[in-house]
Structure formats: C-alpha cells, structure tokens
Amino acid sequence: MRRYWFVTNARSGSTAETVAADIRDTLSAMGHDMAGRTGFPDDDLPSSDLLTRAGVAWMVVYAGDGTVNAVLTALDAWDGAILILPGGTMNLLARTLHGERDALAILRRLADQPPRHVSLPFVEADGHHAYAGLILGPATRWAAAREAVRDGQVGRLIRTVRLAWRRSFGAGLRVAGVPELDRRYQAVFATPCEGHIDLAAVDARTWRKLFDLGRMALTDDWTNAQGVTRAFSTSFRITGRGGTSALFDGEPHRLPAGAEIALRHGPANIIATFLAQAPWSASGWRSSSDGA
Template sequence: MTPPARRPALVCNSQSGSFDSARRDWIAEQFAAAGTPLVADYCLPDQKLPDPARLVADGVDLAVVWGGDGTINASVAALAGWDGTLLALPGGTLNLLVKQLHGERELEAILADVLSGRAHRDVPPTVACAAGRAMVNMLAGPTTVWAEVREHVRQRELASAAALVPEALEESLAGDPVRLAGDAREFQAISMTPSRDGIVVDGLYADSPTLLLRHAIAWVGGDFRDGPRERLTARPTVTISSDAPLGLLMDGEHADGAASVTFRIEPAPMAMLLTMPLP
C-alpha cells in the first residue's frame, strides 16, 4: 500500500457533470484533516492546467484530479513526464476511468482509502496514436458525432441536441465506414479499449434503422459501448482505415485523424493511485 501524499494539489473543472463548490471545499477539508493540506487548487476553465514544471516548483507530489474522463485525460496529457502520482476522483457524468481504478464506489469511500494509506500506485495501459491518448476508450468512425448530441443533453441544452440529431443520423447511416486492417468488414465505428492483454477492439453497427436507434440510445443515455457491437480482436497494435479522414473520440474528446491510423498500447505517462486491482 502507498502512504498518503505529503503535498497534494487539486485539479477540478467547474463545468464537469457533478461539480459543486461545497464539494470542492469538502475535499480540501479531508486532506487538511489528514495532515496533508492542499498546496494548490487549479479550477478549470478559469485557470489553466498546471504543467510538470509548475508542480515541481510547488513541491507537489500528488495531483488530485476531480472531474470527468475528459478532464482526467487532459490532466494526464498536460503532466506527461512528471514523476509524481495522479489520483482520479469521480466528478463527471460517466466516470468510466474512475470506475476502472476504484470500482463502483463513491468519492467518500475512495478518498477514505487513499488518506488512510489503503491505495497503491500503478501505471495503467492506454491506447495511443499520433492524435493523442485515451485512458478509457478510443473511438474511430462517423458515429462519433453522437458525442456532441450527448454533450448538449448533459448540459440540458435540449434544443441544441435536437438540432444535431439529423446530422448524427445522416453521418451514422451515410458516413464513410471504417475497417480494421486484415478484416474486410465495414463498421460505423470501431471502439478500442486499453487492457493488460492489448487493445480490445469492437466493431459498432448502426447501418439499419433498428441498430441505429439502439446505438443512439446507448450514446445519449450513457455508455456508447452498450450499443450493437462485435468483438473483433485484442492485440498490442491495430490499424484502422477509411475512405476519408477518421473522426476520433478520445475519452469523449474529439480529434481528427488521417484516413489510416495506427493505434498502440502504451503505459500511461505517469503513475496513478488505485484502490482496487486493474482488470
């Protein structure tokens, strides 16, 4: 097990799904009560993410990132190469990475384990490509447009979400499909999840009205990986191609790729605190 940090700093996002200023104060109080008060507090988007030089200058040894998957992913990218440890706490809507690191547990239970030393350091696997890195999931294909619909729904901007639905339907049915190298089949999207055994690759179907409806419900209602899919392979490296530049989604954040992109398993660029073993 890992002893509690001596000089923690908090990174949060006021636009994350479950942000609350009173909750942020409570987190700070727990660290103070444990004898390790926060030495810094970076709250996005009003403040910028710290870089390794900033944390080193402040003597920070634990970056406590309280936010959604996108905020955690951005923090990992910003702190790449830092020799401290990152603690991810649930502060978003789906909290997929936190569930991998800590299970289906509430923030209070996770923090209690960490502050009492019942946690361990590990370096999780990630899916990486030229465009960036995914801690939880990398998605390639035209149906990534549904992520924007979901974001508007999450922000309760229902009129904006409804306005995007026709585009999402058109892209899903008529957008350029994607292919896994060595497999002639075509999919509306290909999902890649990091694991100890390599990249777990699933083909997602949305090429008929019935499948498209199921896919849309999975996207808007929660985890898109619950939609129609087929397990294709698990390997250290995969190449995905299309007849047009690939739309990518890395832990819920958009990116653009070439018409052919190679993805690989890489260790995360820093250690993280876990309260349960990685699968």
C-alpha cells in the same frame, strides 16, 4: 504530510463545489497541504516543472474522464502521483481504480492504508491519448448532441441529432491491421487493456440489428449483440482519404487518414485502492507509502 495540487471542472457531470470543499477539508485533516488549484478548462494545467518547484507530491483530480485525460496527457513525464476522484458522468477510470466509492470514501480508505500505484495502459493516436476508451467513426457525431444537452441549447440539439443520424448510416469507417474487421463500420470502440486493445466494431444498419443492439445495451453485454464484431490487437490503422472523427475519453478530435492507433503504457504513478475489475493486470502495482 504531502503537498498536493487540486484540479476540478465545474462543467463535469457530477462535480459539486460543496464536495470539492469537503475534499479539501478531508485532505487537510489527513495532514496534506494544498499548493494550488486549477479550474479546468478555464485555467491552464500546471506544468511538471511548476509542480516540482512547488514541492507537489500529489495531483488530485476531481472531475470526469475528459479532464482526467487532459491531466494524464499533460503530466506524462511528471514523477509525482495522481489521485483520480469521481466527478463526472461516467467516471470509468475512477470506478476501475476505486470501485463504486465516492470521493470522500476513497479519501477515507487512503487514510487507513498506504497508497498503491499502478501503470495505466492507454490508446494513442496522432498525439492524443485514451485511457478509458477510444471511439472511432461516424457515430461519434452523437457527442455533439450530448454537449448541446449539457448547454441547454434545444435548437443546436435538434440540428446535431439530425446530422448524427445521417452520418451514422453513411459510408462508415474502415480499418487495417485487424483481419477480423474487414467491413465498413458505424463505430469502432477501442478499450486499452493489459497487453492488447479490445475492439468492438458496430455495423447495425438494419432495424433488426439496431433493435437487438439497443436491447442488449439495456439488458446484457451489448458487444454480444447482432452487428457487433469483437477483435483484439496491439495496433491498427484508419484507411481511406478523409480521416475520421474520434472521441478520446469522450473528448472529440479529428484523426487524419492513415493514422495509427497503438497500445501504450504510462508510468506507475496512478493511485489505486481497488483493482479487482481492472482491465489491466494487477501485477503492474507497486506499493508505496511516500506518495512518490
């Protein structure tokens, strides 16, 4: 039996309270005991000390990548295990760790096999972490339009779309430390991998390049489209004096000019059931049956 703490986010893309109840019932049937629950972001996340005092061995997160990011960042020094269940829109980390299984299928798989743990690489900048991916540059303004859609605010949506469109064709972003990226870009996508950051920089200011980018996004790997430059690095910097907008696993932050973006690795405490398509090496796995 393990004591676990349950984190949910009712505003995540596909979270449902009925599924959350099924998750609790399934964990109870597996012999696990819930020590507490957090409804993020309305409730504060528990501290490492609180979890330790409560005898918690597992943190179970049923939410999207943004909430998962907050949990991993807040508990980077905790020695318990973290189980990520898909409850958001993209669920990039959950899909990498467990394949296309839903939350209950993942729990059933864990009931049949000992939990395995992996250390996740992440991108760090100005104290913020990105585990699924970091987006830099003017194109991040489109995230505000996404939030307006979620909130059902039509007037705000129109305003944010207009601003995002103008910013996407503005001066652009420059970075230093990556020789292949020597231009101004509308967006730079940084994906943490084993041993490097996978960079895809977008400079699609002509209608032909925009059309090709959209076509490739629908039919193929968009990073092969015209206007996209690929590069690999372990660190780089933002140049200029004004800083830039950034999305860390979909959550917006403002990075100052000169901010360094670097590859880091977390502790080996993330529960995984499937890693064949993981962007990092499976050699980081360690097997365990005690939930530590």
